[in-house]
Amino acid sequence: MNRDRKTLVSIVVPCFNEEEVLPIYFHAMEKIIKEMKTAEVEIIFVDDGSTDRTAEILGQFHKKRNSYRYLSFSRNFGKEAAMYAGMQAARGEYVAVMDADLQDPPEYIPLMLQTLKKGEYDCVATRREDRDGEARIRSFLSGAFYKCINRLSKVKIEEGARDFRMMNRKMTDAILSLGERNRFSKGLFGWVGFKTKWLPYHNVERAAGDTKWSIGKLFRYSLDGILGFSTIPLSVASYGGIFFCGAAFVMMLFLVIKNIFWHDPVAGWPSMMCVIFFIGGIQLLCLGIMGQYLARAYTEIKDRPIYILRSSSDEEDQMQQETFVSVHSHGDTDTVFSDEDKRRISGGF
Numbered sequence: 001m002n003r004d005r006k007t008l009v010s011i012v013v014p015c016f017n018e019e020e021v022l023p024i025y026f027h028a029m030e031k032i033i034k035e036m037k038t039a040e041v042e043i044i045f046v047d048d049g050s051t052d053r054t055a056e057i058l059g060q061f062h063k064k065r066n067s068y069r070y071l072s073f074s075r076n077f078g079k080e081a082a083m084y085a086g087m088q089a090a091r092g093e094y095v096a097v098m099d100a101d102l103q104d105p106p107e108y109i110p111l112m113l114q115t116l117k118k119g120e121y122d123c124v125a126t127r128r129e130d131r132d133g134e135a136r137i138r139s140f141l142s143g144a145f146y147k148c149i150n151r152l153s154k155v156k157i158e159e160g161a162r163d164f165r166m167m168n169r170k171m172t173d174a175i176l177s178l179g180e181r182n183r184f185s186k187g188l189f190g191w192v193g194f195k196t197k198w199l200p201y202h203n204v205e206r207a208a209g210d211t212k213w214s215i216g217k218l219f220r221y222s223l224d225g226i227l228g229f230s231t232i233p234l235s236v237a238s239y240g241g242i243f244f245c246g247a248a249f250v251m252m253l254f255l256v257i258k259n260i261f262w263h264d265p266v267a268g269w270p271s272m273m274c275v276i277f278f279i280g281g282i283q284l285l286c287l288g289i290m291g292q293y294l295a296r297a298y299t300e301i302k303d304r305p306i307y308i309l310r311s312s313s314d315e316e317d318q319m320q321q322e323t324f325v326s327v328h329s330h331g332d333t334d335t336v337f338s339d340e341d342k343r344r345i346s347g348g349f
Helices: 022-035 054-064 079-089 108-117 136-152 169-176 185-191 215-229 232-262 269-302 313-336 339-347
Strands: 007-015 039-047 068-073 094-097 123-128 161-168 196-201 309-312
Touching: 007 022, 007 079, 007 108, 022 054, 022 108, 039 054, 039 079, 054 068, 054 313, 068 079, 068 313, 079 094, 079 169, 094 108, 094 169, 108 123, 108 161, 108 196, 161 169, 161 185, 169 185, 232 269, 309 313
Parallel strands: 007 039, 007 094, 039 068, 123 196
Antiparallel strands: 068 309, 094 161, 123 161
């Protein structure tokens, strides 16, 4: 009997205004699922507060295939929250995360499952070997980010790493046990450890629609990663303060000695003002760094939920089931007519 049992694989797909690409994704995944003879696949779409027809299309998917589930957020909470929500809802022995834009090759999913089933690895992840078709400024900034965070953090993040990966249940539960609000999944995947096999692939352009990641959003995402996995910026602020205090003391000592022995009055107020403004800027920078850490600590202390659901396919199925049970257990009259209506019918109008 155990040999005949199919392995349940959950695929988490965060979506934000993806109405153009979702039908293409649907057809692409249909082909992949048919190839996976020994696995049962559920896809969990997470609508991250989309303002287009994404939620409507996901509802249609669920009606066509009951294994295509969806979660719909009350507003836009971000991709990190969507990934977390999808993993929480996943029921599979193996859990995959991928984007809906097909920049993550779906044909890798059977290979990932096959590799994990051997038991040698806990996770099969992907990384891009190149960034063909991407703007040079984005490629440059991305490369600089990976070099920066790997120098500052003890957790190594593979350069070009994607969120596209498949994990066994043990690693998935480890990720879910980390309930922090300021999430940076690429770092969390590395922090929990576990043995990971990396699959390289060439960059693929979006199947349809436009990217939702602006330069500003990427910068904030990078900042979350650095501040979430390194305290070195705080050390830099401290050492910088010590250095400038020491330099200021030496400068004052020099000016005093110069005035005593050479009777040379202090001159050059413009240069002094420049020095004051420079040191003031450094102080503000250090305060800003500390403020960023305090803001993140404040967010964690408030302990607000990572996301709030507006609706889900599970709720829809439960409502339909309750309606079905109510009709068949109480009879049509009890369901259709209220108590007042039944009294009128029995006693006459």
